[in-house]
Amino acid sequence: MTGPVPELADRATACAEHLLETDRVVLASHIDADGLTSAAIAAQALERAAIPFETVFEKQLDADAIEAIAETEYDTVLFTDFGSGQLDVIGEYEDAGAFTPVIADHHQPANRDTEYHLNPLLFGIDGASELSGAGASYVLARALAEESDGSDGATVAADGGAAVATGATEPRADNRDLAALAVVGAVGDMQASGGELHGANERIVAEGVDAGVVETSTDLALYGKQTRPLPKLLEYATDVYIPGISNDENGALRFLDDLDLELKRDGEWRRWSGLTSDEKQTIASALVKRAVSRGVPATKIEQLVGTAYVLPEEPVGTELRDASEFSTLLNATARYERADVGLGVCLGDRDGALERARTLLRNHRRNLSTGIDLVTREGVTHEENVQWFHAGDEIRETIVGIVAGMAMGNEGISRSKPIIAFAAKNDDEVKISTRGTHNLVRQGLDLSVVAGEASRAVGGDGGGHNVAAGATVPKGNEDAFVERADEIVGEQLS
Known part of the structure; x- marks a missing residue:
C-alpha cells in the first residue's frame, strides 16, 4: 500500500495491522475542528473494518485525562489530533501494560516514541502546514481499508452509528470518501497558507476530487x-x-x-x-x-x-x-x-x-464578536517582540485563541508580532493561546517552542504548531511567561 502520503505508508500499515488485531478500541480525540474531523474519519474507518470502539473527547490531553483513559481498561487506545506531545506520560502507561497507544497526530512529539506512532513530523513533513490531524487520520483510514480487504461497512457497536461523512455519499471500500473531512480539518487548522493547501494535504485533496467528494476552484x-x-x-x-x-x-x-x-x-x-x-x-x-x-x-x-x-x-x-x-x-x-x-x-x-x-x-x-470588540477596545500590551492581553474570565478559554487570531490587524494590534492571549481556566490555572502568521513562521517563528519552553519555565506545560500553540500555567505566572516568550521570539526572529 502506497496511500496518499507515501512517506507514511509503512507506519500507517503497521498501525492498521495492530488495530485489526484488537478486540476493541478507545478512540480519544481533541475538540477543535481538526480533532472532530480526525475522530469522524477514524470512527468510520474503524466501523467499516468491523472494529468495535468507544469515543471520548478531551479539551486537553493532560495527565488526568490520560489516567482516565487508562482506567477504561481497553487494551488499545487510538489517539487522534493529539498524543504525540504527551508521549512521555502515555509511555508510562504503555510501559506498565495499561494499554497500547496508536497515535495519528501532527503536533510536535515529546522526547519519546512508540511503535504505532503516525506523525508527519517523524518523516520530514511539516505538521503545521502540510498535514493536519485529520490528514493523519485519513492516511490511517486508507491503510485500514487496505489491510481489512475493503470491509463493506459491517455494523458494530459504535457511538457514531453507520452514517457516512457527507450525507449523500455512499461509503467506499477504500475510504477515499473520507478525504472530504480531511480537507475540512486541514482548512480548520489554518493550513491553507497563501489561500490554498500544500504538501501532503494537496495529495489528499486530489484523492477527494477523484472520489467526487471534493471540488476545487479559484x-x-x-x-x-x-x-x-x-x-x-x-x-x-x-x-x-x-x-x-x-x-x-x-x-x-x-x-x-x-x-x-x-x-x-x-x-x-x-x-x-x-x-x-x-x-x-x-x-x-x-x-x-x-x-x-x-x-x-x-x-x-x-x-x-x-x-x-x-x-x-x-x-x-x-x-x-x-x-x-x-x-x-x-x-x-x-x-x-x-x-x-x-x-x-x-x-x-x-x-x-x-x-x-x-x-x-x-x-x-x-x-x-464580543471577544474581538473587547480586545480591540481594551487594546494589547506591546513588548519588544510579542504583544499580549489578559481576558480573565471575560472570554472563554476555549475560544480565546480564535479571538486573538481574528483580532490581529485590528487597530493597535499588529500582524508583525505574535500575540499571546491569557484566559482563566480555573481558580488555580491560566490558559494561554498564542497566534502568529505564516509570514512570521517563514522568518523563523515557532510558537510550539515558545509555548513549550516559556510555560515549563514557570511550572506549566504547552506546545502545538509553529503558527499557533497553547499552554497552561499556574495562576500568577503570566508576567514571567511573557518575559520568557519575548526572549525566545526575539531569538527566533533575529
Whole structure:
C-alpha cells in the first residue's frame, strides 16, 4: 500500500495491522475542528473494518485525562489530533501494560516514541502546514481499508452509528470518501497558507476530487460565500482590508448598489454561491479596482483570490458545502462542551445534530464578536517582540485563541508580532493561546517552542504548531511567561 502520503505508508500499515488485531478500541480525540474531523474519519474507518470502539473527547490531553483513559481498561487506545506531545506520560502507561497507544497526530512529539506512532513530523513533513490531524487520520483510514480487504461497512457497536461523512455519499471500500473531512480539518487548522493547501494535504485533496467528494476552484478568498448575504460578505471580509468596504456596512451597500447587477431577489440580497460566473467576475474585478484606488498593496490584493474547497454532495448555500464554513461550524460545538454534536454532523446527521450545531454557531459568533470588540477596545500590551492581553474570565478559554487570531490587524494590534492571549481556566490555572502568521513562521517563528519552553519555565506545560500553540500555567505566572516568550521570539526572529 502506497496511500496518499507515501512517506507514511509503512507506519500507517503497521498501525492498521495492530488495530485489526484488537478486540476493541478507545478512540480519544481533541475538540477543535481538526480533532472532530480526525475522530469522524477514524470512527468510520474503524466501523467499516468491523472494529468495535468507544469515543471520548478531551479539551486537553493532560495527565488526568490520560489516567482516565487508562482506567477504561481497553487494551488499545487510538489517539487522534493529539498524543504525540504527551508521549512521555502515555509511555508510562504503555510501559506498565495499561494499554497500547496508536497515535495519528501532527503536533510536535515529546522526547519519546512508540511503535504505532503516525506523525508527519517523524518523516520530514511539516505538521503545521502540510498535514493536519485529520490528514493523519485519513492516511490511517486508507491503510485500514487496505489491510481489512475493503470491509463493506459491517455494523458494530459504535457511538457514531453507520452514517457516512457527507450525507449523500455512499461509503467506499477504500475510504477515499473520507478525504472530504480531511480537507475540512486541514482548512480548520489554518493550513491553507497563501489561500490554498500544500504538501501532503494537496495529495489528499486530489484523492477527494477523484472520489467526487471534493471540488476545487479559484475563487474570491472571503469567508461566508455560501451563507452570508453579499453586503455582509464584504463588510466582514477584513483579512484584506479595503477602505470604504471592510468594517463599513454602508460602504459595502454603496459598493454593491453602484454595480450594474441584479443582486437582490424578492427583496433579499443574494449570496455569492448563488451568483453566475460572470456576476462573480464583475464583483471581483470591482473589488480589485477599489483596492488599487485606495492604496492597498499589491501583495495584499493578491490575497483576495485563493483556492475554494467545496463539498459537492452538500446543498448549495449551506455552511457544510464550504470547507471553511464547515470547520467554523465544528469549532462552535465542542468548544461549548458538545463534541457529540460536531461528531454527529461529521458522521452525516443532517437533522438534530445539524440544527443544534447551527444554534451553537450563532452563540459562538456572538461570543467571538464580543471577544474581538473587547480586545480591540481594551487594546494589547506591546513588548519588544510579542504583544499580549489578559481576558480573565471575560472570554472563554476555549475560544480565546480564535479571538486573538481574528483580532490581529485590528487597530493597535499588529500582524508583525505574535500575540499571546491569557484566559482563566480555573481558580488555580491560566490558559494561554498564542497566534502568529505564516509570514512570521517563514522568518523563523515557532510558537510550539515558545509555548513549550516559556510555560515549563514557570511550572506549566504547552506546545502545538509553529503558527499557533497553547499552554497552561499556574495562576500568577503570566508576567514571567511573557518575559520568557519575548526572549525566545526575539531569538527566533533575529
